[in-house]
Amino acid sequence: MEIKQSNQTSSAVYADAIMIRKAVFIKEQGIDPNLELDTVTPATWHYVLYDDQGHAVATARITPNDATTGHIQRVATLKTARGHGYAGALIKRLISDARTQGYQQLELGAQVTAQQFYAHLGFQAVGPIFMEAGLKHQAMQYTL
Known part of the structure; x- marks a missing residue:
């Protein structure tokens, strides 16, 4: 297993992240491509986890809200690769990198169906449930 990252939209890492996001969010969950494939800046870092065979199987991205808070988004694992701990390993890497970069807090909008996954990693629910892209979040x- 290997985790690679890039903030360049011309990189192979970004292309692999988009491939996973299209498979999970657009094809599997039916999210409108115009909502899923948004514009990013070089401040956004895309992470992709590659399995032992070198296949891109999980992705996430982090964007700074400000100097002390990072926003995690687009966490996805290919359906055929679920149940192996890939997403957990990816989130732990993002947490570690955020700590190294001096962030004090991370935030995310979890699909309600994934809320327990994030709680298990130490995230705390805040505020009311809301709708995003037709799904409850x-x-x-x-806190780092």
């Missing part, structure tokens, strides 16, 4: 925070 819960804001969650992690």
